[in-house]
Amino acid sequence: MKRSLYITAALALSTGLLASSGAMAQGTGTTQAPVRNIVLVHGAWVDGSGWKPVYDILAKDGYHVSVVQEPLTSLDDDVAATKRVLDGQDGPVILVGHSYGGSVITEAGVDSHVMGLVYVAAHAPNVGEDEATLGKGKPSNTSKQPGAIEKTNDGYTYLNPSAFPKDFAADLPLKQAQFEAHSQMPTAAKVFSQPLKAAAWTTKPSWGIVAGSDEIINPDLERWYYERAHSHTTVIPGASHSVYESRPQQVAAVIEDAAKHVQQ
Incomplete structure (x- = not known):
């Protein structure tokens, strides 16, 4: 009988120690697994295909990667397109945005799937702010060039193909930059001046990449955002x-x- 009681007590102590050590591990964050879902959001004048080099690396490293194709018709439409992809994820997400895509992920990033944000040479306005106004405080080289940004009769913008290789893609092979210059997605001018309704970076961790020789967004503005x-x-x-x-x-x-x- 005494032997049985000793065994029961030993088991209880062992169970308690295991539970205690598990709680300690959770408290230190050491048991958290990496987020496996990555959602990539492109910027103005381009489409999601530009993400392919990054997509290939992330996919090879075992991540589940999705690329949003925004219509570039309004900020609301682009946020909705991003949330549509987020809704299809099976777990936590790192949401990544390039350029104007930074504004999109700033608003869409309040989605419960999103754990963190990555800004790649991107805008990151706050609630009530818009990137066009913020850009005037630290203007880009492109914005200072007359005729670099063209506008259609129905209110869409595009980068003059002659300016595209130097301003948007100076470190890409010339033929690739010229192709992208002539395969642009015209972008509604109003997307740049619409104030944001939410700013996920105020409540979620973020990472930012400054492109040191960026002509489209002033690198100093990128630094200020981050x-x-x-x-x-x-x-x-x-x-x-x-x-x-x-x-x-x-x-x-x-x-x-x-x-x-x-998650650490």
């Missing part, structure tokens, strides 16, 4: 606005860092 958001910031010297295509290894490394550490 400092304000307390983002983990990486500067890539010499990178153009097409940093996600020209430096995919470095961009993917930042995204993977976010996926590994966002």
